[in-house]
Amino acid sequence: MADKDFKPSGFGTLAIHAGHIQDPNYAHLTPIYASSTFVYDSAEQGMRRFSGEEPGYIYSRWGNPTFTEAENKVASMETFGLTDSAGAPLQARALLQASGMAAISTLLLMNLKTGDKVLSHFSLYGGTEELLQNVLPALGISAVIADLRDPGRAEAAIKADPAIRMLYFETPANPTVQCVDIDALTKVAKLHGLIVACDNTFATPYLQQPFRYGVDFIVHSTTKFLNGHGTAIGGILLGRDLEFMKTKATRIHKSLGGNSNPFDAFMLVNGMKTLEVRMDRHCHNAMEIARFLERHPAVAKVNYNGLPTHPDHAIARKQMRHPGAMMSFELKGGLQAGIDCMNRLRLCTRTVSLGTCDTLLCHPASMTHKSVPAAQREKYGITDGLIRMSVGMENIQDILADLDQAL
Ligand SMILES: Cc1ncc(COP(=O)(O)O)c(C=O)c1O
Numbered sequence: 001m002a003d004k005d006f007k008p009s010g011f012g013t014l015a016i017h018a019g020h021i022q023d024p025n026y027a028h029l030t031p032i033y034a035s036s037t038f039v040y041d042s043a044e045q046g047m048r049r050f051s052g053e054e055p056g057y058i059y060s061r062w063g064n065p066t067f068t069e070a071e072n073k074v075a076s077m078e079t080f081g082l083t084d085s086a087g088a089p090l091q092a093r094a095l096l097q098a099s100g101m102a103a104i105s106t107l108l109l110m111n112l113k114t115g116d117k118v119l120s121h122f123s124l125y126g127g128t129e130e131l132l133q134n135v136l137p138a139l140g141i142s143a144v145i146a147d148l149r150d151p152g153r154a155e156a157a158i159k160a161d162p163a164i165r166m167l168y169f170e171t172p173a174n175p176t177v178q179c180v181d182i183d184a185l186t187k188v189a190k191l192h193g194l195i196v197a198c199d200n201t202f203a204t205p206y207l208q209q210p211f212r213y214g215v216d217f218i219v220h221s222t223t224k225f226l227n228g229h230g231t232a233i234g235g236i237l238l239g240r241d242l243e244f245m246k247t248k249a250t251r252i253h254k255s256l257g258g259n260s261n262p263f264d265a266f267m268l269v270n271g272m273k274t275l276e277v278r279m280d281r282h283c284h285n286a287m288e289i290a291r292f293l294e295r296h297p298a299v300a301k302v303n304y305n306g307l308p309t310h311p312d313h314a315i316a317r318k319q320m321r322h323p324g325a326m327m328s329f330e331l332k333g334g335l336q337a338g339i340d341c342m343n344r345l346r347l348c349t350r351t352v353s354l355g356t357c358d359t360l361l362c363h364p365a366s367m368t369h370k371s372v373p374a375a376q377r378e379k380y381g382i383t384d385g386l387i388r389m390s391v392g393m394e395n396i397q398d399i400l401a402d403l404d405q406a407l
Helices: 011-017 043-051 065-079 100-111 126-139 151-160 182-191 242-256 262-272 275-295 313-319 334-344 374-379 396-406
Strands: 093-097 117-121 142-146 164-170 195-199 217-221 235-239 299-303 326-331 360-362 386-390
Touching: 011 065, 011 275, 065 093, 065 235, 065 262, 093 100, 093 242, 100 126, 100 164, 100 195, 100 217, 100 235, 100 242, 117 126, 117 151, 126 142, 142 151, 151 164, 151 182, 164 182, 182 195, 182 313, 235 242, 275 299, 275 326, 275 396, 326 334, 334 386, 334 396
Parallel strands: 117 142, 117 164, 164 195, 195 217
Antiparallel strands: 093 235, 217 235, 299 326, 326 386, 360 386
């Protein structure tokens, strides 16, 4: 924003302008600062920068102007319109990461120590599940998994195990789009002194702002809707305790080395400017497709939280602006029907990931959730015949025609 005191009236304006820093050479867009280090006018200035006495960049693992623009933009979006307990505009600090998994692992490692436990939901991204179940236990950090759609069960789990230090969830979750009640869960967790963290990747801050309910940390895989064009892997970690983010979080982030890079940060900044218009179109298309699939004779079940038949429809309505652009569905013909349908697609793209302009379909049981044991997958609704779809922004009649001929 040319005038930094200008107050945007809506999310669209904010997404375009927030976080922008005037380039010293007057470039319109913040450039790709492809430089590993930053120089000093004198040794004394270098000393002042290292001691924190003087602001300024030092080394790109620690910070870089292109990262700063991305960090400030996401922090502005996640806090837009929110206030703190004193009624002042809520502030958050963000650390740009190399991937969503770098954001999640940095979050867990900066908050937990040997002997601590994380309470989480059974419906989670496969990589997060792998980290919780197979990587962190070697450090003495383990997970307690409960059905967090019932805050009563969450409270019972917390009371039963005093080692639980953190509540961690995704909502909507990958790939069943199950939702948990952020407000109710945060209240329960705070009553018992837990740290609360939310993966907001599927919703984005345009659809849902977890800080509104007192969540402490938010993580995103920016690879998805925030970037919006599938051009870069990335992640971001946000916290609303500014002092913690500036001190311990930054120290651990620097040591773990999960920083982004200037090119990916540039792609992210420019992708995020269109978040509002993209999400409106994604969500509008998703609703039409869910209604179409629900009526289709070849389809056994549609998981889309915008449909009143989805068990978490009411929660999604309560905490999300629109129900989102992710859904999954099961075909009556099971696994083979799913494979045949995927192979017949003419417009939609067969791939993992999500959040790009084009419609993407994948098969979680053999792809994103392959590392999750079959019995566990089935129990959590990730059946062999389940197909996940990230609804794109093509003209709706083209997506519907493609799905129709493929089904
Ligand atoms: C909900 C969610 N969180 C985190 C991740 C991990 O993100 P990344 O692949 O950027 O490391 C993914 C990846 O698909 C995801 O879907």
